[in-house]
Amino acid sequence: MPTILIIGAGLSGLTAARELTRQGHTVTLLDKGRGIGGRLATRRLGNGRADHGAQYFSAQSPEFHALTQEMSQAGVVHEWHLEQSDPAGFRHPRWVGSEGMNSIAKYLAQGLDVQTECTVTRIAPAKTGWTLTTTEQDNTRIFSADVLLITVPAPQALALCDASGLALAEADKAALEAIHYAPCLAVMLQLNGPSQLPEPGGLKQTDGDDQHSPVAWLADNAQKGISPNQTTVTLHASHAFSQAHLDDPDQQALIPLLTADVTHYIPADSIVDRQIHRWRYSNAIKRHPTPFLSAQAHAPLLFGGDGFGNGNVEGAFLSGLAMGKRVQGLKSKV
Numbered sequence: 001m002p003t004i005l006i007i008g009a010g011l012s013g014l015t016a017a018r019e020l021t022r023q024g025h026t027v028t029l030l031d032k033g034r035g036i037g038g039r040l041a042t043r044r045l046g047n048g049r050a051d052h053g054a055q056y057f058s059a060q061s062p063e064f065h066a067l068t069q070e071m072s073q074a075g076v077v078h079e080w081h082l083e084q085s086d087p088a089g090f091r092h093p094r095w096v097g098s099e100g101m102n103s104i105a106k107y108l109a110q111g112l113d114v115q116t117e118c119t120v121t122r123i124a125p126a127k128t129g130w131t132l133t134t135t136e137q138d139n140t141r142i143f144s145a146d147v148l149l150i151t152v153p154a155p156q157a158l159a160l161c162d163a164s165g166l167a168l169a170e171a172d173k174a175a176l177e178a179i180h181y182a183p184c185l186a187v188m189l190q191l192n193g194p195s196q197l198p199e200p201g202g203l204k205q206t207d208g209d210d211q212h213s214p215v216a217w218l219a220d221n222a223q224k225g226i227s228p229n230q231t232t233v234t235l236h237a238s239h240a241f242s243q244a245h246l247d248d249p250d251q252q253a254l255i256p257l258l259t260a261d262v263t264h265y266i267p268a269d270s271i272v273d274r275q276i277h278r279w280r281y282s283n284a285i286k287r288h289p290t291p292f293l294s295a296q297a298h299a300p301l302l303f304g305g306d307g308f309g310n311g312n313v314e315g316a317f318l319s320g321l322a323m324g325k326r327v328q329g330l331k332s333k334v
C-alpha cells in the first residue's frame with residue numbers, strides 16, 4: 001500500500017489523513033504550527049478562550065453532517081443559535097467547537113501521526129515518490145513517501161514549489177494561481193465583565209466590503225459557550241480595513257482603531273487585555289471548481305484545502321475527504 005505525506009494539519013489535511021488511515025495507509029502529517037488545526041484557531045486569554053480564525057460552521061453535505069452529529073454526541077461541538085438575531089442571514093444551523101474551534105482538530109487528530117513545528121521547506125521528486133525537507137531552527141529532517149498531499153493555501157503551495165525548484169505543469173500552475181484569499185485582521189479582547197452584545201453574541205456588521213465600519217464581525221465567546229469563566233470578544237476587521245493595514249509594521253496600534261468603533265458593545269474601560277492576529281489568507285474568495293487538483297507529476301501529487309470546491313470549513317472537510325478517496329483509487333497505479 002502506498003505511503004502518504006500530507007503537508008498541513010488543518011481540517012483538510014486531518015480529514016484526508018483520517019480517511020487514508022481508515023483505509024490502512026501509513027500517513028504522516030507535517031505542520032509548521034506549534035499546534036494543529038490551522039485556521040481552526042483558538043487562543044487562551046486570561047481564564048477564557050477566543051476563536052480568532054473560523055467562528056462557526058455549517059454542515060449541509062451528508063458526509064459533514066454525519067461527522068458533526070458524531071462530534072455533537074461526543075460533546076466536541078454544539079449549535080450556536082445565530083438565527084435568533086438574524087433569521088435571514090442564518091437559515092440553517094451553525095455549529096462551534098465546544099472548547100473553541102480548535103477542539104474539532106484535536107478530536108480528528110486522535111490516533112494520527114502528526115508532526116508539529118515541522119515547516120516543509122523543500123519538496124523533491126524521489127525515485128518512487130517524494131522527499132520532503134523540514135526545517136525548524138537548526139533541526140532539519142527528511143521524510144519520504146509514495147504520495148504527497150498539499151493542503152496549505154494555494155499561494156503558499158506555489159511559493160513552496162517555487163522555492164523547491166519544482167516545475168509544475170503550466171495548467172496546474174495556472175489553476176493554483178487563480179485561487180485567491182481575503183486577508184483578515186482578528187482582535188481578541190479580554191473583558192472584566194459582560195459585553196453589551198445582544199444575544200446570541202454573534203454580530204455581522206458589514207458584508208465585508210462595506211467601508212462604513214472597520215469591524216465586520218463581533219463574537220462574545222462567553223455567550224457562544226466556549227469561554228464560560230471569562231468574557232472574551234473576537235473582532236474581525238472588514239475586508240477593506242484588513243487589506244489596507246495588513247502590512248502595517250505596528251499591528252498593536254491597529255487595535256484602538258477597531259475597538260473605538262464598537263464601544264457601544266464593548267465599553268473601553270471593560271478591556272483588560274488585547275491581542276491581534278494577522279491572517280494573510282482567511283477565506284478563499286476565488287476557488288478551484290473541484291475539491292482538489294491532481295497535478296501532472298512523476299508520482300501522485302494532490303493539492304487541496306479550502307481553496308478547492310465549496311470553501312470554508314465544510315469545503316475544507318470535503319476537499320480532504322475527496323483526496324482520501326482519490327488516493328484509494330490510485331492504489332494499483334503506485
Ligand SMILES: Cc1cc2nc3c(=O)[nH]c(=O)nc-3n(C[C@H](O)[C@H](O)[C@H](O)COP(=O)(O)OP(=O)(O)OC[C@H]3O[C@@H](n4cnc5c(N)ncnc54)[C@H](O)[C@@H]3O)c2cc1C
Pocket residue numbers: 007008009010011012013030031032033036037038039040052053054055056057058118119120121151152153156160184186236279281282283284304305306307311312313314316
Ligand atoms: C479570520 C477567519 C475567519 C473565518 N471564518 C470562518 C467561518 O466563520 N466559517 C467557516 O466555515 N470558515 C471560516 N474561515 C475559513 C476556515 O477557517 C477555513 O476554510 C478552513 O479552516 C481551512 O482549512 P484548511 O485545512 O484548508 O487550511 P488551514 O487550516 O490553513 O491548514 C493548513 C495548514 O498548513 C500548515 N502549513 C502551511 N505552510 C506549511 C509548511 N510549509 N509546512 C508545514 N505546514 C504548513 C499551516 O500551519 C496550517 O495548519 C475563516 C478563516 C479565517 C482565517
